[in-house]
Amino acid sequence: MKAGLLGTESQRNHACGRAAVRRVGGFCYRTTPAPATTDDAMHPPIDRLRQRLDANARLAWHSHAAPYAALVLDGNYEESGDGGRRRVGPGHLVVHPPFSAHTDIIGRRGATVVNLPLTVTQALTLQSGLLSNPEAVLDRYTADPFSLSQVLGSSVTPVDQPDDMPDRLAAALALPGRVVIAEWGADQGISARSVTRHFSAAIGLPPAQYRWRARTHGALRAVVTTAQPLIEIAHDWGFSDQAHMTRSIRRLTGRSPSAWRAIVSD
Known part of the structure; x- marks a missing residue:
């Protein structure tokens, strides 16, 4: 709030x-x-x-x-x-x-x-x-x-929360890995256009933009709360390489993954 x-x-x-x-x-x-x-x-x-x-x-x-x-x-x-x-x-x-x-x-x-x-x-x-x-x-x-x-x-x-199609996609995007939205929709029997329309209306962002945010937040969480090597975190969260992850985290937060680790280790 x-x-x-x-x-x-x-x-x-x-x-x-x-x-x-x-x-x-x-x-x-x-x-x-x-x-x-x-x-x-x-x-x-x-x-x-x-x-x-x-x-x-x-x-x-x-x-x-x-x-x-x-x-x-x-x-x-x-x-x-x-x-x-x-x-x-x-x-x-x-x-x-x-x-x-x-x-x-x-x-x-x-x-x-x-x-x-x-x-x-x-x-x-x-x-x-x-x-x-x-x-x-x-x-x-x-x-x-x-x-x-x-x-x-x-x-x-923990409490139950909405479980409609947009909520299931949001949950999938919050997990490690790389979700292809069109393939996810096909598995659900829903066209990519319908997925985008319903997700955007319910969540407030198109799924592709939400995916970037979820992936970057997930990587940041791993950076801060684990000692896992950065290159492994980048792979787990679907980034093309460590430099790609670094750019995304810096874009979202203004700091690099290494800088965040230095902060929480102090």
Whole structure:
């Protein structure tokens, strides 16, 4: 959620018009890298992290350089973007890795969320899901914000999410390997044109663009959370070579894979 860098339809054909911002795939992103913070991230008080979302609002595609987790206290909304589609309500925790992007459709009663800051490593290892006692998590954050990752890691229960054709394709694109969209559609008995049309309507991006983002995010996750050789990560995630992966990660984040490893190892 949060206020982010908007990538609206009107921006697709115009310059972003802001310092340190550039367009990538039709959306505006900061060229300045995310803050190089891991275990010493800032932890503002809860009141500053609480956000009220207006009923029936639609938030355009926007990207967040800094990682965080949105904890829903009341109301509901549907979020579509990196990670596919999610329908969330009270108690849901939605983890947003660094440089993730999404759009939101708020329900008719609006929603209240608390945007909890995460370190890069936390956001790339924690899972979204349902918390049985959200208030206890907020109390723990207030008392000891550095224990947040441990609490969330042991308190989140996975939940079922939409399982239509766009959701199945988004899930396939989030796995290692290289998915050929036309072949995937043929296996499902759906034409490539229909796949593109329905996926774009549901997720907010055409599948080819989503595939690039999913592949790059997947490679970044492996770079940050494993010691796997970079050339192997590039192969696993369908890049032509290590240099190709490096260009993609730098394009998304402003930093190279080696730079990210240096940050998280500090």
